Each structure stands twice: as C-alpha cells, then as structure tokens.
Amino acid sequence: MREKRYLIDTTLRDGEQSPGFSFNAETKAKIALLLDRAGIHQIEAGIPVMGSYEKETIIKIMENRKRAKISTWNRMNKMDIQASFDCNPDIIHISVPVSYPHIYSMLKKNKAWIRKNLQECVYIARERSYTVTVGFQDASRADMTFMISLANLLKEMGTSCIRVADTVGILTPTRIQQIINDFTMHTDIEIGIHAHNDLGMAVSNSVAAAKAGAMYIDTTLFGIGERAGNCDLKKFIFATENIFDLRPSYKDAVLVEDSIRDLIFPAL
Amino acid sequence: MIKITDTTLCSLELGDAPCELLLFLYSLILRTGVDYIEMNPIVLEKLGENIDKSKTVLRLEDPMSIKDYSGFASYICRHSGFEMPQNGISEIQVNDIRELSHLNKCRGYKNVRITGLDDLILHDYANTFKKIREGFGGKVEFCPQNLYFGATALIVEWIMSGGEDIVVSFLGLNSNAPLEEVLMALRITKRYKPNLDLSVLSELKRVYEAVSGERVPPNKPIVGENIFHVESGIHVDGIIKNSTNFEPFEPRDVGGKRKVIVGKHSGKSTVVMKLKKYNISIDNQKISMLLEMIKSKSIEMGRSLSDEEFIKLAKEVEKEN
Numbered sequence: 232m233r234e235k236r237y238l239i240d241t242t243l244r245d246g247e248q249s250p251g252f253s254f255n256a257e258t259k260a261k262i263a264l265l266l267d268r269a270g271i272h273q274i275e276a277g278i279p280v281m282g283s284y285e286k287e288t289i290i291k292i293m294e295n296r297k298r299a300k301i302s303t304w305n306r307m308n309k310m311d312i313q314a315s316f317d318c319n320p321d322i323i324h325i326s327v328p329v330s331y332p333h334i335y336s337m338l339k340k341n342k343a344w345i346r347k348n349l350q351e352c353v354y355i356a357r358e359r360s361y362t363v364t365v366g367f368q369d370a371s372r373a374d375m376t377f378m379i380s381l382a383n384l385l386k387e388m389g390t391s392c393i394r395v396a397d398t399v400g401i402l403t404p405t406r407i408q409q410i411i412n413d414f415t416m417h418t419d420i421e422i423g424i425h426a427h428n429d430l431g432m433a434v435s436n437s438v439a440a441a442k443a444g445a446m447y448i449d450t451t452l453f454g455i456g457e458r459a460g461n462c463d464l465k466k467f468i469f470a471t472e473n474i475f476d477l478r479p480s481y482k483d484a485v486l487v488e489d490s491i492r493d494l495i496f497p498a499l
Numbered sequence: 500m501i502k503i504t505d506t507t508l509c510s511l512e513l514g515d516a517p518c519e520l521l522l523f524l525y526s527l528i529l530r531t532g533v534d535y536i537e538m539n540p541i542v543l544e545k546l547g548e549n550i551d552k553s554k555t556v557l558r559l560e561d562p563m564s565i566k567d568y569s570g571f572a573s574y575i576c577r578h579s580g581f582e583m584p585q586n587g588i589s590e591i592q593v594n595d596i597r598e599l600s601h602l603n604k605c606r607g608y609k610n611v612r613i614t615g616l617d618d619l620i621l622h623d624y625a626n627t628f629k630k631i632r633e634g635f636g637g638k639v640e641f642c643p644q645n646l647y648f649g650a651t652a653l654i655v656e657w658i659m660s661g662g663e664d665i666v667v668s669f670l671g672l673n674s675n676a677p678l679e680e681v682l683m684a685l686r687i688t689k690r691y692k693p694n695l696d697l698s699v700l701s702e703l704k705r706v707y708e709a710v711s712g713e714r715v716p717p718n719k720p721i722v723g724e725n726i727f728h729v730e731s732g733i734h735v736d737g738i739i740k741n742s743t744n745f746e747p748f749e750p751r752d753v754g755g756k757r758k759v760i761v762g763k764h765s766g767k768s769t770v771v772m773k774l775k776k777y778n779i780s781i782d783n784q785k786i787s788m789l790l791e792m793i794k795s796k797s798i799e800m801g802r803s804l805s806d807e808e809f810i811k812l813a814k815e816v817e818k819e820n
Contacts, residue, residue: 249718250730250760253797281764282791284798306733337737337744369744399747401687404620404652405659429747430687431671431680431720435620435652442621457734458727458746459720463648470647474621 233476236441237272238464239423239449243292244275244304245461246451256288258494262452263292265487267299270478273447274299275324279314280306289318302364307345307352316359323356323363324394325349329378330369333398342377349381353388366394366425371402375413382418392421392447397436400429400459404439411443423447426462428454433462438471452488453495464488501691502664503681504556504640505533507707508542510672516710522549524710527703528669529554531682532694535572537666543568562587575612578605588612588640596622602634609637612666617674620649628660642666643676650676655684658691669707670715670722679703679721679753687747701754727757730803732766735759739768762803763794773806779813789816 243259246252254262263274274296276289293301302322305311315323327349328334334345349365356363365385367378382393395410402410407424414422424440426433426449437448454463465484472481479487505528513521525546528536537556538546552570559565562581565574571586578589590612591605596619605611619627632639641662643653654665654676671677679700685691704715704722717725727750729735737744738757750757759769770790774781781789792812797803804812 248731248734248764250728250758250762251725251803253763253800253802255798255801258801282794284794332741332744333737336741399743399745401747403655403659403684403688405625405656406688428718428720429726430684431651431677432655432684434648438620438649439652455718457729457731458718459723460718466648470621470649 233474235446236471236475236477237447238467238477238479239273239275239302239447240266240271240451240464241275241304241425241449241461242266242451242455242464243277245425245449245457246453246455247277249455249457249460252455252495254495256284256291258491259288260291260295261494262487262491263299263301264295265490266479267296269483269487270480271299272478273302273322275302275304275449276318276320278304278311279318280311286314286317289320293318293320305352307348309352309355312352312356315356321362322391323361324366325352325356325363326366326368326396327381328369329367329374329381330372331374332372333369346381346384350384350388353385353390357389363388363390364392364394364423365390366396368396369398370395370410371397371399371406375410379413379417382414382420386418386420390420392423394423394425394447394449395440395445396425397427398425400427400433402426402436403432404435407436407440408443411440411445415444421446423449424462425449427456428459428461428463431459433460434466434470437462437467441471441475452491455495500663501658501685501693502535503533503678503693504535504537504664504666505531505668505678506537506642506666506675507669507672507678508536508538509558510668510675511707511711513542513545513710518545518547520706520710521545524703524706525550527699527706528678530694530699531678531697531703532692533667533678534693537575540568556588573610578611583608583610585609588638590614590642595619596627599627599630602631606634608635610640611635611638612640612642614642614666615644616653617644617646617649619643620647620653624653624656625660628657628662632662638664640664640666644674645671645676646674650674651680651684654681655688658685658689669703670719677720683721683748683753697752698754721753722755727755728760729757730760730762730769731764732769735769735772736766739772760803761793761797761806761809763797765790765793773809774813777806777810777813779810779817781813781817785816785819789813792816 300321450464454460575588667678668675
C-alpha cells in the first residue's frame with residue numbers, strides 16, 4: 232500500500248511572488264477553486280499583510296473552497312499575524328529565518344531574539360486556536376541543533392508542522408534525507424519540504440524528503456517561483472504517483488494547468 | 500578525478516548552421532571546463548580539422564569502423580557484443596531499475612557507459628551505485644536520463660559517492676543531465692571547479708539559441724534570463740544587504756545580470772532604490788502612496804511594471820510634492 236503524502240500548493244504565494252507575475256483577485260480565486268476541486272490538500276493563498284486587496288482575495292478563496300485547507304503566509308512579526316486574523320484562514324504559517332546568514336547578516340539579530348519572537352508570534356495565533364505551521368527559512372544553511380531545539384519548542388507550543396525550506400536551492404537528495412532523518416530522530420513533529428530549483432533538483436529533493444518521511448510537499452503550478460522556481464506540482468506527481476498516495480492525480484494536475492495557463496502566462 | 504563528457508553537439512539539430520557558428524559553440528562548450536566533447540561523423544564532417552581530437556569522443560554505429568578514424572580520445576558504440584579496442588566505450592542502455600540485471604551480461608567489460616536509469620532517483624541509488632562500480636573492472640561512465648526530472652541529482656549523487664565519469668549536455672538536450680546545472684551543483688556541493696569562469700554559460704546560451712532557433716525558458720536554472728530578477732520586498736531587502744541571503748551564486752558567476760523589478764510584491768526599499776537610480780525626489784511620506792499606486796497598477800495589468808511605467812508613476816507623485 233502506498234504511503235500518504237500531502238501537497239501544499241504555493242502558486243498563489245511563492246509562485247506569484249516571483250518577478251513578472253501579478254494575479255488579480257479573480258485569477259487567484261479561479262486557481263484556488265481548480266486546485267481545491269482537483270483535491271489538493273492545502274493552498275497557501277497569500278500574504279494578508281500586503282493589504283486589504285490581498286485580504287479580500289483570501290477571504291473569497293476561503294468562501295469558495297470545499298475541501299482544501301487554506302493557509303496564509305506570515306513573516307515572524309505580530310503585524311503580519313494580526314493581518315492574517317482578518318482572513319480567518321484554516322492555517323497560519325509563520326516563516327522564521329534559521330540560518331546564521333539570515334539571522335546575523337540579514338536581520339542583524341541573534342538566536343535568542345529569534346526564539347523569543349517566534350514564541351510570541353506562535354502564542355498569539357495559538358491563543359486564538361489557529362492551526363499554526365512554521366517554515367524554517369534557509370534551513371539548508373542552518374545549524375541542525377538550533378533547528379531541532381526550535382522544533383521541540385514549537386511542538387510544545389502546539390505547532391502542527393515545520394517546513395524545511397531550501398530557500399536558496401542548494402540541497403542535494405542525500406543531504407535533505409539526512410536533515411529529515413535528524414528531525415525524525417530528535418523531534419516528534421510533522422515535517423514538510425519547500426524546495427527551490429536553482430540547481431535543477433527541486434523535484435528530486437522533494438522526492439528524497441518525502442521518501443525520508445516528510446509528510447508535506449510544497450509545489451507550484453508550472454514550477455513558478457523565485458529565481459528558477461519551486462518544485463513543480465505536475466512533475467512531482469508524475470514522478471511519485473506510483474510510490475505515494477497523492478492528490479491531485481497527474482491527470483487532474485494536467486487539467487488544472489491547461490485551464491489556467493493563459494491566465495498565468497500573459498504576465499510574462 | 501572527475502571527467503565530464505558533453506554530448507550537446509550530438510543532440511542538436513544542426514540544420515544549416517554555418518560551420519563558424521558550430522565551431523564557436525564547440526569552443527564555448529570546451530571553455531566551460533568539460534573534458535571531452537562527443538560528436539558523430541556528421542558533426543565531425545561539419546567541423547573538419549578544427550577540432551582537438553585529444554578532447555573528442557567519437558560516436559560510431561559500428562565498432563568495426565573505429566579503424567577508419569584514428570587519433571581520437573575514445574570511441575563510443577552501443578553495446579553489441581563485439582570486442583572494443585582499449586579506448587573504446589560500450590554504451591549500455593538500462594531504461595529503468597527493472598533492467599539492472601542486464602548489466603550482469605556485461606560484467607568484465609573494461610570501459611562502459613550506462614545510459615538511462617531515469618527512475619533511479621525514486622529508489623535506492625546509493626546501493627545501486629555501489630553495485631554498478633563493483634560490477635565493472637574499468638571506467639564506468641554514468642549518463643542518467645531525465646524522465647523523472649532526476650538526472651542532475653543522480654549525477655551529483657554519483658560523484659558524491661565516488662563516481663568519476665559523467666555524461667551531460669547543455670540544457671539537458673536529449674534528456675541528459677544539463678551541463679550547466681551539473682557544473683554549478685558540483686561547484687557548490689563539492690567545490691569542484693574545472694573552470695573558475697562560468698560566465699561563458701551565458702554566451703553559450705546565446706550561441707545555442709542562434710544555432711537551434713529555440714529560446715531558452717526564462718526560468719531555466721543557471722542560464723534563464725529571469726532567474727536574477729527580484730521583486731518581492733523581503734528578497735530585495737535581503738539581496739541589497741548581501742546577495743548570498745537569497746541567491747546561491749552571483750549573477751556575474753554565470754554571465755547574468757540582476758534586475759530589480761517593481762510590482763505587486765515590491766517593498767519600500769525597492770521604491771527608494773529605484774527613485775535614487777532615476778534621480779526622482781519624493782517626500783518620504785509620499786513613498787507609501789507611490790508604492791500603493793505601483794501595486795494597483797501591477798494588479799490591473801496582471802504583470803510587473805517596466806522601468807518606464809515606474810518612472811511615469813513616480814513623476815506624477817513628484818509633481819504633487
């Protein structure tokens with residue numbers, strides 16, 4: 232029997248975030264509707280803190296969905312999370328920088344600051360009974376011990392899942408397997424994978440993560456995303472349909488892409 | 500020692516491409532740092548005497564015809580059971596892991612190229628690599644194919660597990676592992692740098708487009724035109740501080756250029772940077788207003804703004820100062 236894996240489509244967040252793409256509310260609603268009807272597990276619908284237009288779009292997506300969980304993406308700050316409350320999503324996803332380059336060089340903060348702020352952000356979302364997932368931004372360059380410590384803290388706080396993000400797309404299949412194995416061995420929290428295609432390995436790395444036990448796989452339609460893109464939904468399903476129990480089916484993923492190709496690519 | 504054979508010239512529809520252009524393409528592929536270029540007699544005839552035979556692998560249909568072509572680094576023929584000379588390579592097609600047992604018939608061969616194994620990325624590649632290397636006495640070239648989008652990953656894993664000889668093609672032509680992805684992946688993961696200057700890749704792309712008449716997709720890893728475009732506020736901000744925050748390598752490493760785009764996902768720092776670039780002066784409190792105008796316009800148009808469109812909006816706001 233094939234093991235179950237769950238697809239999280241982030242076309243409407245990380246996909247749209249890539250330069251050149253800009254979806255209006257109708258386009259986002261249509262993409263979400265098609266993904267929902269095709270049976271996707273979760274749709275990362277957008278970033279509420281971007282403003283009222285984005286919030287209204289996410290609310291519309293929430294109204295139209297039948298089965299898919301709808302999540303919003305948030306930086307690790309209270310303003311973002313409060314903006315998400317206005318959309319009342321199923322899941323609040325918080326992205327936390329975990330690598331030294333991102334913590335010390337980019338944010339000019341330290342690990343204690345990260346831990347404290349993350350706790351506060353998760354707390355305010357959990358206090359309102361939201362399901363919270365946390366993305367480990369730039370996990371591929373992060374200290375494993377620090378990530379395990381954060382993961383255990385998050386589990387205690389009721390976080391449902393952590394997402395290992397290969398933010399700059401430099402992982403290899405064996406390396407991602409090691410990372411997932413380390414999490415599995417030292418934590419008791421579900422893991423997801425968010426892969427980028429900078430070295431042409433987003434699908435392979437996602438496959439490796441899923442094989443190692445990652446339950447959630449982030450994808451985008453046509454593989455659109457920052458730089459060389461994200462793990463391509465259709466390609467991932469094509470590669471793994473015979474080893475994992477997945478939804479949508481490959482046939483349905485093709486139908487979704489065919490239906491929205493013209494909506495997405497005039498933007499280029 | 501890692502040895503890379505590139506098969507781009509065997510994988511291209513050459514059509515009426517002039518000899519000079521093909522020679523230029525040949526020289527650019529060599530400049531990427533590959534060790535050998537594979538060609539067939541048709542390509543050989545087009546390029547004439549201008550090639551370096553010591554860096555050329557000649558693909559022939561019939562091992563018996565090897566004697567007609569002397570002086571090449573090596574010769575490759577599909578495995579046929581005929582005995583190959585010392586510098587001959589037998590190519591064995593193994594379409595998927597179910598066919599791995601075919602390799603048993605070829606044990607003892609000195610030089611082989613294993614082509615295919617598209618689905619190996621879905622299975623236990625580490626043990627399979629070990630068994631393959633144990634099964635052959637001499638050189639084993641690995642040429643994974645890409646039906647399951649795993650060719651680059653398989654090549655990287657082959658090298659990381661001790662393999663040395665690999666076969667690629669530019670952009671992954673003919674379903675091989677893409678040369679440019681493999682070079683950059685080995686550079687990042689293994690510090691393998693056969694050529695310090697990979698800026699040749701952007702020129703290689705231009706010449707490939709001229710020869711083939713095909714456009715390289717804008718988001719193609721390593722050589723896509725748009726891969727160094729950046730729009731979202733968080734990414735622009737991070738890249739301004741240090742490009743390694745959100746880029747695995749510098750655009751100039753591969754002959755590319757970074758471009759900051761304004762659109763729906765732009766942040767204030769992008770607007771400030773663009774205003775400075777175009778010498779437009781706007782009060783700090785009105786920058787947020789301009790940002791909202793940019794976002795609305797981008798949503799309305801369904802795309803990002805061109806620099807000209809940005810300047811027009813910014814000048815409207817500047818006038819109101």
